[in-house]
Amino acid sequence: MYKNLGKIIEYFSKKYPKPETALKFMTPFQLLIATIMSAQTTDVQVNKVTEKLFNKFEKAEDFAKLSYEELEKEIKSIGLYKNKSKYIIESSKMIINKYSNEVPKSREKLMNLPGVGRKTANVVLANAFKQNTIAVDTHVFRVANRLGIVNTDKTDQVEKTLMEVVPENYWSKFHHWLIFHGREVCKARNPYCQGCTLKSYCKYYQNQIKGG
DNA sequence: AACTCGGGGCA
DNA sequence: TGCCCAGAGTT
The missing domain is CATH 1.10.1670.10 (Helix-hairpin-Helix base-excision DNA repair enzymes (C-terminal))
Structure with missing residues (x-):
């Protein structure tokens, strides 16, 4: 001890x-996307874009339809936007096609999504699914x-x-x-x-x- | 293990 | 205006 x-x-x-999460909680899917976006930047920067972004695009289907270039324009201000746009769109497709359009609730499956490492997975588990993690x-x-x-x-x-x-x-x-x-x-x-x-x-x- | 992706904030 | 900051994937 x-x-x-x-x-x-x-x-x-x-x-x-x-203490509360700085990322504004919405749906589990939206929290996942916001958390993917938060890699190598601050929650403040992410919160600046999410309100408008989720107003235009709500669900996995909406993101899966986008071209990388379309999404890049929306999230340019957070940096590393080419990688993140790809991760978000490909994760959306995988959630639809592989996980019955539900954000998976296991760490292993979450980490299987592009752009989701252990930190992002744990944030989603903790905040979207109330699993006790650090x-x-x-x-x-x-x-x-x-x-x-x-x-x-x-x-x-x-x-x-x-x-x-x-x-x-x-x-x-x-x-x-x-x-x-x-x-x-x-x-x-x-x-x-x-x-x-x-x-x-x-x-x-x-x-x-x-x-x- | 080192490299890449990129912007915002601040001295 | 250049330096520092913040994760995940690839080679």
């Missing part, structure tokens, strides 16, 4: 009493390593260890907490260690002050 976890949970519970994005990965809750460069190992160490009823909250903390305080570059309440529990900070 990671010894500072109680303190960390206590701090986050106060600071973020009711999706490991770059924030979760970085913050968990810095705090010293995990010590690994393997994403799958971060997920595994967090699920072992964090009480199950906190998995979803913990996921959001590390993301918020990673964005606002424990940033990839120039983290605000001085103002961070968790610094006395943080391996990264302790190493910083030791190193000078």
Whole structure:
């Protein structure tokens, strides 16, 4: 058991009493598409395009009909739009043809869709299907390593260890907490260690002050 | 294991 | 205006 976890949970519970997904939840299909789009960009950028996009195109059939070029125009502002347009359209086709027009509810099947890796699959499982998972994005990965809750460069190992160490009823909250903390305080570059309440529990900070 | 895809935000 | 940020697929 990671010894500072109680303190960390206590701090986050106060600071973020009711953490929620930044991606606006719609249908499971739309959440899947929004999550595919969110790779290598921010939820803010994705939310800028989804309202208009889902107003024009609602269901898998609507996306399956589009040409790559048509969809590229709609989502250009999120970047990596050629890949993502292809992933979205091909995933839509696969959902229709292979999964009876239902977003699959298993991780294996979700990860079989183009553009869906483990992080995206876990986000969909957690938010669309209320399965208890910890999706490991770059924030979760970085913050968990810095705090010293995990010590690994393997994403799958971060997920595994967090699920072992964090009480199950906190998995979803913990996921959001590390993301918020990673964005606002424990940033990839120039983290605000001085103002961070968790610094006395943080391996990264302790190493910083030791190193000078 | 390294490379590719690409825009927005910010110093 | 150039650097940094954020996942998945391919080679």
